[in-house]
Amino acid sequence: xxxxxxxxxxxxxxxxxxxxxxxxxxxxxxxxxxxxxxxxxxxxxxxxxxxxxxxxxxxxxxxxxxxxxxxxxxxxxxxxxxxxxxxxxxxxxxxxxxxxxxxxxxxxxxxxxxxxxxxxxxxxxxxxxxxxxxxxxxxxxxxxxxxxxxxxxxxxxxx
Numbered sequence: 001x002x003x004x005x006x007x008x009x010x011x012x013x014x015x016x017x018x019x020x021x022x023x024x025x026x027x028x029x030x031x032x033x034x035x036x037x038x039x040x041x042x043x044x045x046x047x048x049x050x051x052x053x054x055x056x057x058x059x060x061x062x063x064x065x066x067x068x069x070x071x072x073x074x075x076x077x078x079x080x081x082x083x084x085x086x087x088x089x090x091x092x093x094x095x096x097x098x099x100x101x102x103x104x105x106x107x108x109x110x111x112x113x114x115x116x117x118x119x120x121x122x123x124x125x126x127x128x129x130x131x132x133x134x135x136x137x138x139x140x141x142x143x144x145x146x147x148x149x150x151x152x153x154x155x156x157x158x159x
Contacts, residue, residue, distance in 0.1 A: 005029040
């Protein structure tokens, strides 16, 4: 499990736990009880208010086999710019930001992500920004799960 310093600051024995290898420092203000931690888990903890979208969302929902080179995160329009080479940030208008937000588990990591219905709308809106092969793959995978989509939710999002 990953902890922020603020979650541990009541514990005055952080240095001692690190020396005894009970706790490992991952980054400034970020600690873990495991030595090896995935980037996804770190990003999910560091940027708790951001939502996975775009290529990342399609991948984690199983709609594409293309592993994204970066993590695609959406934040509110006035959010601070994320300075991290691993992340591609998009800014969303506040009133649309939370539409379609959900939490899923991927490899036992709880991630905040847009649901499949929201991502279908995003796919259609941004089809010219996606490679044709990837667009075709995602659309075909949506056709395979059409019975699992919530069309009432989709209609509500379109409004």
